[in-house]
Amino acid sequence: MMELFLQALTLRAGYNAALVALGATAFGLAAGLAGTFLTLRRRALVSDAMAHATLPGVVLAFLAMVALGGEGRALPGLMAGAAITAGLGLLAVDALTARTRLPEDAAIGAVLSVGFGLGIVLLTAVQGMQAGQQAGLQGFLLGSTAGMLRADALTVALGGGAVAAVLVALRRPLTMVAFDPGHAAMLGLPVRALDLALMALVLAITVTGLRIVGVVLVVALLVIPAVAARFWTDRAGRVGLLAALIGGGAAWTGVALSAAGPDLPTGPVVVLVAAAALVLSFVLGPARGVAAPLWRRGAAG
């Protein structure tokens, strides 16, 4: 198993596997970066609601594509469906919060669980239809890079790269809005538009990552790297960079590990690698970690 792992890790396990690894890494980088802004804006849990709400959209897109005569497996199509229902989920959270007296956390919980439940109903409806193709959809729950097509890997890589590029381009205004929206508004920044842009980018990276880590755990790749990075530095630019590296690294390593042995589902393995990085950061990190006082003493002395 070690052999397989090392091969996959160094991109020597075949062209397909290498593409998958690169695609996953692009996703991890973008997710880590997006997560930095997301956690600063305190919108981590909303993204979880969106992620769970993608499930009905994935199945409906599958059905639509099959109805149009296709195989129903084209990843861009599935991602589009996912994006639509996830967007609707976000709107539902906002509507519940704004128009009723329910607090936001209840709205999030409701959309998350009901969206997922509806997705499961649709999934079981499809199960009776074309069992073989449906097997591909099950992989969206917890991620499954096994048997991922070249085209899929490319889609994920492009999606991740595009989101990362936009995030880097918008990093300064996004950072300002994240740290002090009032001040940013005074400076003339379009705070509302930037918030919407951030959620749109989070939506994009969420649907990109569905194939890799799945609906249930994509929030982990958004949040864990960003939280880990905060233990090393307080400077916004560096947090983003570090979060991207941790996210990318976790995806790369996790995908290799998952390919190395049986019974290692991709999503959970990637999440556990990221979590390990977090534990290390918590213990060793100079900015806030448990060892932080030691670092400070060392710097002073």
Added chain:
Amino acid sequence: MTDPAFVQLSLPPILIGTLAAIACALPGNFLLLRRQAMVGDAVSHAVLPGIVVAFLLTGQATGPVVLFGAVAAALLAVLLIEALRRFGRVEPGAAMAVVFSTMFAAGVVLIEQSGAGAVHLDVEHALMGNLESLIWFDATGWGSLVDPVALAGLPLELPRLALAAAVLAGLMLLFWRPLVLSTFDETQARAAGWPVGLIGLGLAAAAAVAAVAAFAAVGAIIAIAMFVCPPATARLLTDRLRTQVWLSVGFATLAAVAGYVLAGHGPGWFGASQALSAAGMIATVAGGILAAAAIIGPRRRQSFI
């Protein structure tokens, strides 16, 4: 409904689903009012590794060891969340997301690696329960309800869930005053000498017990729907807590029964034969009821909290 098949195949799942929904709705009322709905979310995810470890030790997905494992896992989650918030100054939502997703991932890997999936507890169960399979082979008709021999063959989940729901209801009644006071006026609760922190922890533990109960029926994620939707629906219909709790029980029951029936028999009405996920349908119905209340509920807008 006079058909023995109903008693064999449908009655136990309907009862189990209903009891699970009620078990979650009860603490869910207080979580909602304390703006701690995400505790239900976190606990539902976090109990998975606890359940798996207990399952590996005892071979059962319900029972006292499993309860212990679940509560231990939930308390571990609370601890880890607090550690992140205190030492890392991580904001609460992110801290919860980190802990519960990591623990859930650990639970899934444990299931896969330990081969538990081959026996009884697989990942599919964790995600969507297996309500449909909790059937009563030994039943021959309604008469079996008073037949001790047949009753011995009842799926274990049913009496255990009934006990869990009863215990949760009892605890709620027993601790009603401190619960209500600490929820609506924490300062006064402290002044009156109530251990507010402990009450909060107790509520999380109760949520863990409910989550395990629901897990047996509908899996982890749909349990969240049961924590949130019936109490939220009730909240949009009344200002009075007692009424809210009763209504939440009613909506939980409605969602469970209607959900199960729609999932099992709905497709037949359209000429299809594939049964749908009962758990998913229960969550969907609960969501539908909530949506209706959000649109026409008499108390949907005013807020005194």
